[in-house]
Amino acid sequence: MPIHELAALGAATCWAMTGLLAAGPVRALGPFGFNLIRQGFVTLLLAVLVAVTGSWRGIDPDWLAPLVWSGLVGIFLGDSVLFFALQRLGPRRTGALFAMNAPIAALLGWLFLGETLSPQGIAGVVLCSAGVAVCVLGRGGSHHFDAVRGPVWIGVALGLVAAVGQAGGSLIARPAMAAGMDPMVGSLIRVAVAVACLSALSATGGRTFRPAGPMTAPVAAQIAASGILAMVVGMTLLLFALQGGKVGIVSTLSALSPVLILPILWAVTGERPTAASWLGALIAVAGMALIFSR
Numbered sequence: 008m009p010i011h012e013l014a015a016l017g018a019a020t021c022w023a024m025t026g027l028l029a030a031g032p033v034r035a036l037g038p039f040g041f042n043l044i045r046q047g048f049v050t051l052l053l054a055v056l057v058a059v060t061g062s063w064r065g066i067d068p069d070w071l072a073p074l075v076w077s078g079l080v081g082i083f084l085g086d087s088v089l090f091f092a093l094q095r096l097g098p099r100r101t102g103a104l105f106a107m108n109a110p111i112a113a114l115l116g117w118l119f120l121g122e123t124l125s126p127q128g129i130a131g132v133v134l135c136s137a138g139v140a141v142c143v144l145g146r147g148g149s150h151h152f153d154a155v156r157g158p159v160w161i162g163v164a165l166g167l168v169a170a171v172g173q174a175g176g177s178l179i180a181r182p183a184m185a186a187g188m189d190p191m192v193g194s195l196i197r198v199a200v201a202v203a204c205l206s207a208l209s210a211t212g213g214r215t216f217r218p219a220g221p222m223t224a225p226v227a228a229q230i231a232a233s234g235i236l237a238m239v240v241g242m243t244l245l246l247f248a249l250q251g252g253k254v255g256i257v258s259t260l261s262a263l264s265p266v267l268i269l270p271i272l273w274a275v276t277g278e279r280p281t282a283a284s285w286l287g288a289l290i291a292v293a294g295m296a297l298i299f300s301r
Contacts, residue, residue, distance in 0.1 A: 010251075012252055015248035016263065018241045018248065019260060019262065021236050022264040023265070025236045028232050029229075029237075032226050032229050032233070035219070035226050036219055036226065037094075037219030039090075039091075039215060039216050039217075040217065040219055041218075042205060043218075044222070045234045045238070046198055046202045046234075046238070047206075048231060049234040052234070052239055053198060053238075054199075057191055057195050062191055062192050066188075067183075067187075074179075074180060074183055076179050077179040077183075078198065079200055081179070081180070081197065083200065083205065086201065087205070088168045089166070089172075092104065092169055094156065095165065097155070102264075104167055104170060106139035107136070108174040108258055108262055109174075110132060110255075112178060112257075112259075113255025115254065116253055120182070124253065128253075128256060128298060130297050131294045135260070135262070135263060135298070136262070137294075138266060138287045138292070139265050139266055141283060141284075142265055174254075176197070177245070177249060177254050177257065180193065180197070181254050184246050184249040185249070185250055188246075190244075191243050194238070194242045194243045245257070259294070259298070260298065263295070266292075269288055
């Protein structure tokens, strides 16, 4: 199996585990407060790691602008909107919408980077995307966090914007990563840009841009664990994957977290996934098999 595609799958695994860690803090602090605090913590941690390892010495100034734009589109816009969609639609429906970033990324890679996929690769992307959608939508909806809050169309629009933001951020970062930019440095630049934008919004004092509740020790611990797993490990793996993998394939594999989280949810909640969820997982696995064997 190509190492870059394995890295994308590793990113999906990190994000699958992060979903459960983030649910509580998002409810406690609100989507904006959670995102700002988590991204700020991750920026500090990445800055320390980059300084200690000395990886900042290999920064090519020519690639700073694309990574700044990637941070704006993929993290500031994509992640922020994603958590607002999560608050409205719950993780099940939001996951199905966010899985659309895979085919969107494949289309954008073809349009703007000239990346072409073999028929087998296209079939793999389609199967993985379809499997994620079936898996997520087929999951049982008895938990309170599955409830829809507010008009459905607003949540759907937010979820699709998040998917486009994620795909666009990967597309913009791809040339810089293919040119040899260090993945940890790339992660730091992207997250730091998002934190600067989130902090500017927070400084306006608007109600939407303030934490919805107080910070407690358990919430802080969950945010730290979520940030390390999702942003430090997961995003660095994603950028490493973009060094040698096509945007469509990498985005497809990294979008498999709703499938990978099935056994975790079963263990934590005690709710057995439905037959449709397992069918979706099998479809996604078939898609992965096509991608890895091409």
